[in-house]
Amino acid sequence: MTIGGALMRQLALNKAFTLMEPGPVVLVTTHDGTRDNIMTISWTMVMDFTPIFAITTGKWNHSFAALRTNRECVIAIPTVDLLDKVVGIGTCSGADTDKFAKFELTPVQAKLVRPPLIQECLANIECKVIDIIRKHNIVVLEAVAAYIDATRKEKRAVHAVGDGTFIVDGYKIDRKKMMASKLPAGVR
Amino acid sequence: MTIGGALMRQLALNKAFTLMEPGPVVLVTTHDGTRDNIMTISWTMVMDFTPIFAITTGKWNHSFAALRTNRECVIAIPTVDLLDKVVGIGTCSGADTDKFAKFELTPVQAKLVRPPLIQECLANIECKVIDIIRKHNIVVLEAVAAYIDATRKEKRAVHAVGDGTFIVDGYKIDRKKMMASKLPAGVR
Numbered sequence: 301m302t303i304g305g306a307l308m309r310q311l312a313l314n315k316a317f318t319l320m321e322p323g324p325v326v327l328v329t330t331h332d333g334t335r336d337n338i339m340t341i342s343w344t345m346v347m348d349f350t351p352i353f354a355i356t357t358g359k360w361n362h363s364f365a366a367l368r369t370n371r372e373c374v375i376a377i378p379t380v381d382l383l384d385k386v387v388g389i390g391t392c393s394g395a396d397t398d399k400f401a402k403f404e405l406t407p408v409q410a411k412l413v414r415p416p417l418i419q420e421c422l423a424n425i426e427c428k429v430i431d432i433i434r435k436h437n438i439v440v441l442e443a444v445a446a447y448i449d450a451t452r453k454e455k456r457a458v459h460a461v462g463d464g465t466f467i468v469d470g471y472k473i474d475r476k477k478m479m480a481s482k483l484p485a486g487v488r
Numbered sequence: 489m490t491i492g493g494a495l496m497r498q499l500a501l502n503k504a505f506t507l508m509e510p511g512p513v514v515l516v517t518t519h520d521g522t523r524d525n526i527m528t529i530s531w532t533m534v535m536d537f538t539p540i541f542a543i544t545t546g547k548w549n550h551s552f553a554a555l556r557t558n559r560e561c562v563i564a565i566p567t568v569d570l571l572d573k574v575v576g577i578g579t580c581s582g583a584d585t586d587k588f589a590k591f592e593l594t595p596v597q598a599k600l601v602r603p604p605l606i607q608e609c610l611a612n613i614e615c616k617v618i619d620i621i622r623k624h625n626i627v628v629l630e631a632v633a634a635y636i637d638a639t640r641k642e643k644r645a646v647h648a649v650g651d652g653t654f655i656v657d658g659y660k661i662d663r664k665k666m667m668a669s670k671l672p673a674g675v676r
Contacts, residue, residue: 315651321530322647322655323511342509345533346650347544347624354542354626356535380661387666433621436535438542440624456658459510459647462534463503463675464667467510470644470658473568478575479652487651 308408308447311423314486316446317351319377319423320344324457325386325466327376328355329407329415330366336407336416338399339363340390342460344375349484351443353427358437362394367439371429372413375441376421379454380468386458412444422455423448496596496635499611502674504634505539507565507611508532512645513574513654515564516543517595517603518554524595524604526587527551528578530648532563537672539631541615546625550582555627559617560601563629564609567642568656574646600632610643611636 311319320326325342343356353375357364367373378386385403392399400407400416407416410426417424424447431440456469476483499507508514513530531544541563545552555561566574573591580587588595588604595604598614605612612635619628644657664671 318650321511321650323509323530342511343534345542345544346531347626352624354533354544354624356533356542383661383663384666387663391667391670431624433624433626436540436542436619436621436626436628438535438621438624438626458661459657461660462506462509462671464662464664464671466661466663468658468661469647470656472649473571473646473654473656474652475571475575475654476652478572479579482579483650483652 308424309450311446311448312486313351313443313446314349314484316425316443317346317349318487319425319446320353320375321346322457323459324377325460327378327386327389327418327421328363329374329376329418330363331370331372331415332366333370335398336400337363337366337394338389338405340386347440353441353443355439355441356437357439367429368432370414372415373427373429373441374410374413374415374417375425375427376418377423377457379422380456380458381454382420383458383466417447422452496605496612497638499634499636500674501539501631501634502537502672504613504631505534505537506675507613507634508541508563509534510645511647512565513648515566515574515577515606515609516551517562517564517606518551519558519560519603520554521558523586524588525551525554525582526577526593528574535628541629541631543627543629544625545627555617556620558602560603561615561617561629562598562601562603562605563613563615564606565611565645567610568644568646569642570608571646571654605635610640
């Protein structure tokens with residue numbers, strides 16, 4: 301689908317895990333029945349190629365109530381040019397802030413879930429909550445659709461160290477041949 | 489402790505999560521009662537600052553039996569110079585291979601767990617298995633000691649994309665001031 305100037309190319313679902321496996325800081329949008337919200341999350345994990353993901357969050361996070369009730373979210377992958385928005389989103393609360401307005405981000409209607417995509421991000425993954433493991437504050441998500449902005453020049457994601465510093469993606473190394481035996485068909 | 493030429497500086501446990509949060513490919517050592525083994529894992533997640541980590545693995549992985557029985561492991565953080573060993577370790581099995589010998593890695597006695605540290609890695613985290621969530625193939629780990637090689641010049645970790653390519657750490661951006669309100673004491 302084309303949204304404003306952005307061409308959101310649909311990404312095959314069996315490649316969606318490649319957006320998450322490198323461990324980027326992500327934005328997660330939710331909808332609580334009335335309003336959209338965004339949180340910044342770096343505690344994430346790929347769990348399957350299908351793809352299934354986990355995020356760690358809990359009731360200390362305003363978005364958790366919407367996740368638990370609405371059981372849907374969108375994981376959006378920001379790039380380095382958006383870092384100050386990402387940090388800003390992570391240091392205020394949806395309880396008293398309209399984060400789309402404050403950080404000038406554009407919500408875009410998703411296809412299969414109620415929370416919106418974020419137009420300014422490199423990629424967006426529509427997800428359904430399939431389990432919440434309360435004992436460990438783990439939310440298990442299944443991706444149902446994924447998009448990547450094919451027109452975007454800046455593609456470098458950012459990795460939180462956790463101490464207030466961030467590491468930007470550097471160069472890429474190809475080991476596809478060495479790894480061929482371990483990669484699912486369609487991903488190689 | 490000093491091991492060969494490497495100075496393994498003990499890292500405060502409340503900073504150990506900063507080794508994992510950026511999402512690097514890691515090596516995980518186990519001991520099955522007889523032998524040490526190593527697996528390559530990129531499906532990991534920080535779950536708490538204490539620190540608690542998750543990894544996704546299951547019975548398809550030879551190391552899983554040792555993890556389940558021995559309930560200990562070491563997470564070692566390799567850097568880009570070790571990438572071909574990391575990929576090699578991930579594409580053969582401990583069922584028929586002594587990976588320390590094959591990849592010329594040096595096992596170092598850990599302090600609190602039976603599986604060994606890997607001398608050649610930038611950092612090592614001794615972990616106890618505190619839970620295994622079989623339904624989701626999640627192994628929950630608690631770190632009990634962490635070390636970083638203070639003498640190592642190459643510090644760039646590597647991130648698996650999942651399609652046979654890897655992204656090397658690029659430059660670092662400091663947002664400690666913006667994030668001060670969200671960081672636990674001792675980490676800022």
